[in-house]
Amino acid sequence: MTLFLVRRLAGFAVTLLVAAAVIFFLLDLLPGNAARFILGMNASPEAVARLHAQLGLDAPAHERFFGWIGGMLSGDFGMSYTQNAPVAQLIAERLAVTLPLTVLAMVLSMAIGLPLGILAARRRGKPTDTGIMLLAQAGIAVPNFWFGMLLTLVFAVGLRWLPTGGFTPWNEDPAAAARGLILPGLALALPQASILARVMRTALIDVQGQDFIRTARAKGMTMGEAVWRHGVRNALLPVLTILGLQFAFLIAGTIIVENVFYLPGLGRLIFTAISERDLILVRGAVIVLIIGVTLTMLLVDLAYGLVDPRLSQGAGR
Amino acid sequence: MTHWRLHPSLWLGLGAGLFFALLALVSLVWTPFPIEEINIGRRFQGPGPVHWLGTDHLGRDMTSLIMAGTFTSFLVSALAVAIGAGIGVPLGLLAASWGGVPEWLVLRFSDFLFAFPAIIVAILITALFGPGAINAVLAIGIFNIPVFARVARGGALSFKTLDFIAAARLAGMGNGEIAFRHLLPNIMSLVIVQGTIQLSLGILAEAGLSYVGLGTQPPATSLGLMLRDAQGVFLIHPWLSVLPGLSIVAIVIALNLAGDGLRDAIDPRLRAESGTYGAA
Numbered sequence: 044m045t046l047f048l049v050r051r052l053a054g055f056a057v058t059l060l061v062a063a064a065v066i067f068f069l070l071d072l073l074p075g076n077a078a079r080f081i082l083g084m085n086a087s088p089e090a091v092a093r094l095h096a097q098l099g100l101d102a103p104a105h106e107r108f109f110g111w112i113g114g115m116l117s118g119d120f121g122m123s124y125t126q127n128a129p130v131a132q133l134i135a136e137r138l139a140v141t142l143p144l145t146v147l148a149m150v151l152s153m154a155i156g157l158p159l160g161i162l163a164a165r166r167r168g169k170p171t172d173t174g175i176m177l178l179a180q181a182g183i184a185v186p187n188f189w190f191g192m193l194l195t196l197v198f199a200v201g202l203r204w205l206p207t208g209g210f211t212p213w214n215e216d217p218a219a220a221a222r223g224l225i226l227p228g229l230a231l232a233l234p235q236a237s238i239l240a241r242v243m244r245t246a247l248i249d250v251q252g253q254d255f256i257r258t259a260r261a262k263g264m265t266m267g268e269a270v271w272r273h274g275v276r277n278a279l280l281p282v283l284t285i286l287g288l289q290f291a292f293l294i295a296g297t298i299i300v301e302n303v304f305y306l307p308g309l310g311r312l313i314f315t316a317i318s319e320r321d322l323i324l325v326r327g328a329v330i331v332l333i334i335g336v337t338l339t340m341l342l343v344d345l346a347y348g349l350v351d352p353r354l355s356q357g358a359g360r
Numbered sequence: 361m362t363h364w365r366l367h368p369s370l371w372l373g374l375g376a377g378l379f380f381a382l383l384a385l386v387s388l389v390w391t392p393f394p395i396e397e398i399n400i401g402r403r404f405q406g407p408g409p410v411h412w413l414g415t416d417h418l419g420r421d422m423t424s425l426i427m428a429g430t431f432t433s434f435l436v437s438a439l440a441v442a443i444g445a446g447i448g449v450p451l452g453l454l455a456a457s458w459g460g461v462p463e464w465l466v467l468r469f470s471d472f473l474f475a476f477p478a479i480i481v482a483i484l485i486t487a488l489f490g491p492g493a494i495n496a497v498l499a500i501g502i503f504n505i506p507v508f509a510r511v512a513r514g515g516a517l518s519f520k521t522l523d524f525i526a527a528a529r530l531a532g533m534g535n536g537e538i539a540f541r542h543l544l545p546n547i548m549s550l551v552i553v554q555g556t557i558q559l560s561l562g563i564l565a566e567a568g569l570s571y572v573g574l575g576t577q578p579p580a581t582s583l584g585l586m587l588r589d590a591q592g593v594f595l596i597h598p599w600l601s602v603l604p605g606l607s608i609v610a611i612v613i614a615l616n617l618a619g620d621g622l623r624d625a626i627d628p629r630l631r632a633e634s635g636t637y638g639a640a
């Protein structure tokens with residue numbers, strides 16, 4: 044188990060380091076003179092020189108790279124020169140919207156998708172199954188941000204139950220803040236729930252044919268009990284893999300859906316940074332996103348090891 | 361070949377997919393109105409005899425925009441599939457036939473690429489070079505590479521142990537020759553199925569990227585860009601958002617049905633949950 048843990052953690056660290064190197068190469072080395080790139084062609088030489096010094100561009104590339112990594116390890120992501128604030132602080136403020144939204148979407152998608160998948164598998168071939176699978180087929184095809192627009196039309200404009208967009212900060216009115224996340228959360232959850240329902244159904248149907256279900260039935264359990272006590276737990280393995288992948292895409296989807304609801308999350312920070320050519324801010328936000336994605340994959344790997352001890356005892360992959 | 365007839369969803373999917381593809385191709389030579397023809401006087405018209413699907417906020421003809429937008433969406437997604445398959449399949453074959461260090465490297469490389477969802481790549485490219493449809497192609501294409509590498513490797517591994525490969529080796533063929541002359545033709549059906557699925561995911565991803573301004577730029581149009589244009593007015597004129605959105609849903613469902621149907625028709629054993637990788 045220790046070896047498994049060490050290997051996974053090492054893999055995580057290497058992935059992050061390589062990703063950081065790629066980002067550094069793209070955003071720091073490729074533009075040539077970053078200060079001129081940022082200020083544009085018409086900037087005065089003095090302004091360029093000032094920014095050049097401010098960005099610490101006089102130091103050689105490897106020093107800047109390791110300086111950046113070292114800074115991040117101690118929580119210093121650099122200064123945003125368009126917003127005149129530490130990048131870490133800007134990102135932390137935005138994560139207060141993006142992170143709860145992502146987690147809410149994840150919870151909603153599981154709460155919707157898994158029971159529907161189980162139901163479809165139990166009613167395999169019946170109208171219920173067909174209906175759920177048709178819904179899932181449609182759900183997968185719906186762009187989440189467009190679904191968000193439709194939800195706004197129905198629940199915010201038509202029924203007036205929820206706000207059309209915008210966000211009240213948590214410390215002002217937590218209830219209003221949470222209400223502002225419901226529609227975007229649902230918009231993000233729908234495609235994920237469809238995928239989860241399909242995977243759960245397939246996994247459960249596979250498991251139902253296994254010997255241990257037959258043994259449980261022979262011991263006197265009803266099919267429902269056997270599936271619930273033994274089947275679902277085994278079927279969760281493939282579901283877990285998909286969940287890990289899906290969380291990564293949820294983070295990406297959040298960036299897009301924030302736009303529909305005018306939420307002040309990480310996505311809007313990034314788009315502003317791009318249009319203002321704030322490469323330091325883009326760099327910080329992108330590495331935070333990649334940390335999120337990689338960390339999720341690591342957690343799924345570790346959870347996999349816990350759920351299925353065969354994996355952590357063997358040589359891994 | 362009789363089992364091909366048993367898949368109505370395959371035919372439905374292929375039929376609908378081809379219909380949209382045809383619509384897209386026709387837009388190259390003919391649209392009811394030129395897509396860049398702006399006429400503020402006739403904006404926000406509902407569907408009618410002149411403008412079949414109405415007009416948008418600039419008075420452009422929606423039918424023409426949908427046709428041209430479908431073309432861009434298909435094109436971006438198809439190019440991304442070409443990049444993904446063009447790089448991913450050789451990598452997967454390399455991993456399967458050589459094994460050892462090359463295989464390890466390919467697997468780590470594809471794990472690594474999975475940490476870069478298309479939107480992150482698009483953000484990086486756009487920060488450097490500004491927005492454009494090429495960004496979307498590259499971003500989605502890069503994301504497709506590991507997907508195809510895994511499919512190709514998995515498929516190739518299952519054929520590698522068969523007798524005809526051993527026979528080829530006895531005949532003196534090297535790894536590369538075996539990979540491309542024997543393994544590649546055998547995994548082609550898998551690659552085509554995955555290609556159909558990635559094509560549909562690519563259309564969704566293109567829509568997302570264009571919607572946030574990282575993809576297709578005006579005066580060109582795509583289904584995602586139409587949704588971006590409609591964003592400001594969608595509470596008052598929902599039709600402008602509903603129409604391109606429904607087109608995306610229809611195309612994606614068609615391609616998914618075709619992909620699932622192809623997979624079942626080619627090899628019923630593969631009825632599994634593959635292809636559930638998102639792309640945006």
